[in-house]
Amino acid sequence: MCSKIQCHIIPPYILEELAKRGNVSCKKALNDTHRIEERRRFALNHLLQREEVSGNGSRFVYDCKNTYEQRVSLVLQEGENSTSDETTNSAFEASGFVRDYFRNTFGLNSIDGNGLDIISNVHYGIAYNNAYWDGDEMTYGDGDGKEFTDFAKAIDVVAHELTHGITQFLANLEYRSQSGALNEHFSDVFGTVIKQKYLQQDISEADWLIGDAVVTEEFPGIAIRSMKAPGTANDFDTQPDHMDNYYNGTADNQGVHINSGIPNKAFYLCCLKMGLDDCALLWFETLKSLWRTANFNDMLETMILTAQSLIKEDKIAKESVVVVSESFSAVGLTPIVA
Amino acid sequence: MKYKIIVEGGFAGISREYEGEVELTPEETKSILEGMKEGGGFQNQDIRDGFSYVIKIENDNKVLRRKFEEGNMPRSIRNFMDRVRQTNRKSTK
Ligand SMILES: [Zn+2]
Ligand SMILES: [Zn+2]
DSSP states (O other): OOOHHHHTTSOHHHHHHHHHTTOHHHHHHHHHHHHHHHHHHHHHHHHTTOOOOOOSSOEEEEEOTTSSOSSOEEEEETTOOOOSOHHHHHHHHHHHHHHHHHHHHHOOOSTTSSOOOEEEEEEESSSOOOEEEOSSOEEEEOOOSSSBOOGGGOHHHHHHHHHHHHHHHHTOOOSSHHHHHHHHHHHHHHHHHHHHHHTTOOTTTOOOEESGGGBOSSSSBSOSEESSSTTOSBTTOOOOSSGGGOOOSSHHHHHTTTTTHHHHHHHHHHHHHHOHHHHHHHHHHHHHHOOTTOOHHHHHHHHHHHHHHHHHTTSSOTTHHHHHHHHHHTTTOOOOOO | OEEEEEEEETTTTOOEEEEEEOOOOHHHHHHHHHHHHHOOOOOOTTOBSOEEEEEEEEETTEEEEEEEEGGGOOHHHHHHHHHHHHHOOOBOO
8 A cells, every 4th residue: 555655756646546545644645745835835935024933822912003914013922911902802812712622622732733823913904804814823804894893803703714724734625616615614614613612502592604793784794604594694695505506607716615605504404413513523523534635525425434433433423424414415415325 | 097906705705896097196106016017926825715806907008917815915006905995895796
């Protein structure tokens, strides 16, 4: 079989095929190859700008002071008390909650499993209507106050962005087309799971909305996305909830924030029958087995295999395979169950 | 100077379009044209939920069109965009 050393000289398309067949070292080599390439490019760019602080999942919050620069002024760090700025405090508290959720639930040591420091930038830009993950840190805008408000104050937004970091290190799902929609999907999944934990909600009380706290009353909608009813969160929401309405266009990196509605809906359906915690475990373990170019069917196949082993280990209910199959069939993705 | 700016992607995945014409000083025009020429170098492949910016400028009957990402958006174009955003708001998906 394929040893780790051999993997690095095998062309990516063969690694991909082997990864699909469950070869973990090939999957790792495949993801690493791209990651190393990207890291190198990234490191070169950042080399002259900043020195990386190594740590053990410690939080650092920087105030960008409404410029378009990151890490302008360090305003709060692990072990310190809160500041007079609510946005700073929220980013700090929420990122700690997310970190602790992954650590206490799955034993994951920070974003990379290796104690990476958790860096948040707040007050980025002017009336900036966005939040993003850039490969090593999170950045939040204040919103324009007309349609969007403070992105750092929403637990699901913070969890969504931090999960992009986790996905980068676990599976490095390529940010385009179906692998990109899966990347978005996993961020929404843990965004909504962690929001429910944070609000101490039962799945029946949960709204399954993403970004409801960052839209204003003037915004034409109640949230940015809905996992329960994709396509209904606002006037611009074109998320499909079934493969029949799959978006085939080129916008949004071939629909990464659009087609994620399909697996999002399947996740919601699964949760109704399996419960939030079993689903969270199944999705997390599945993510660990995915690879850069995995598509919807690859994920489903991997999820079924993962569910089968979790059932064997008595970690999730034995009906789980059937529930997963039914939930995904309902959105037009039918697995082949062995 | 005529402009058309499309902001795409981001956490919300909602596109925004700004289009119009502005009077600029020669210095302002110069810095925008420089940004259009010089920006857009390094692209950070690890950005998730980052905006992308499609900028079209028409000046002296010459049309310039460039696409920038969050990480390589020139400062002069950002400043210009912030100015335009104050006065002109229109959204599409
Ligand atoms: Zn960074
Ligand atoms: Zn995202």
